[in-house]
Amino acid sequence: MNSLSVLNLRENNLQKDDVVDLHKILIKMPNLRDLDISGNPVMDEGIRSLIPFISWSIQKENPLLRLTVENCELSSIGVIILLECLTNAKQLLDVLSIADNHLGSSVAAALARFLGSHVRALNATDIGLGTVGFQILEETLPTEVALSHINISKNRGGIRAAYFVSRLICRAPDLVSVNAAGNLLPPESLEVICNSLKQGTCNLERVDLTGNMHLSSNIFPAFLEFKKHGKPILVVPPNLSTSAPYDDDP
Incomplete structure (x- = not known):
């Protein structure tokens, strides 16, 4: 052994x-x-x-x-x-996955502190952060974050998830990928995230926003301006769905 x-x-x-x-x-x-x-x-x-x-x-x-x-x-x-x-x-852990445990918003403050510990990759998909959890993450995020990859998908974060992603992009210069799929992001989320991209994308290659059916290239086509290796950084659902009502209630 x-x-x-x-x-x-x-x-x-x-x-x-x-x-x-x-x-x-x-x-x-x-x-x-x-x-x-x-x-x-x-x-x-x-x-x-x-x-x-x-x-x-x-x-x-x-x-x-x-x-x-x-x-x-x-x-x-x-x-x-x-x-x-x-x-x-x-010593610092490089990769942590706490996915698929129902933790709720009360874990957010400790999670934000952990993001300042120079962890490189975090998988926090489907842990029940909700809008409150993302707001706490945004407000308590350290000024310097060493993350390269983060998965925060399926957390029903709504617009607060978009604000967190926006702040993370500004504070994590080594960030390569963000998975924020399936977070009930409203249409204005694209503009919120693009505002942070205007400050420079550094190493960022992909922000996955699929599974958020109220986003599309028709809503805010300016997002296509931001590219890495010739490909759009923001990945949105291919078509706008109007068949289902928008619901941001966590």
């Missing part, structure tokens, strides 16, 4: 009580760089049991770089504890 660098335990029906034994095994993996326990209902108690290992693993000589805890039936309480552990560590 000394040489193991990647451990994928997805959907192994691990319960919260199993994590105590898992912790004892993980400690024997000094070269582990990538841990995935997604799809196991370990809940908050299980994450608490892993915190000592995570604290140790991100500060060792060959630190843990990627942690994936998708769909683990976590609440905001457990994830806030995890984020605080990662934010305060001397």
Whole structure:
């Protein structure tokens, strides 16, 4: 086990009580760089049991770089504890995925602080941020963010998601991609995001706005001016849908 660098335990029906034994095994993996326990209902108690290992693993000589805890039936309480552990560590986690856990807006402040820890990629799809969560993220986002990739899709953020994306673009010069698909973005979102692009796009290549059926090139065609490698940075749904009423209620 000394040489193991990647451990994928997805959907192994691990319960919260199993994590105590898992912790004892993980400690024997000094070269582990990538841990995935997604799809196991370990809940908050299980994450608490892993915190000592995570604290140790991100500060060792060959630190843990990627942690994936998708769909683990976590609440905001457990994830806030995890984020605080990662934010305060001397060594920095490169990639974190907390997707598909219903966390709600109460996780937003801790998530914003974590974004200032120089994490490179974050997957926070479908965690229930809503409009309130995105507003908190926007208002508490650190002035310097090292993100390269972020997925905040399926969070029903409405216009507040657009304002967060706009601010993130301005504060993350190394940002390459943003996935904000399926966030109930209203038509004015395109102009909000384009206003930030006018300040310079640096490394930004793609902002995925698909799945927001009230956006289209017909609404604000000026977005096509912003390109990277000859392709539009903003990716919108191909056609404007008028068959469904707009609903931004989270």
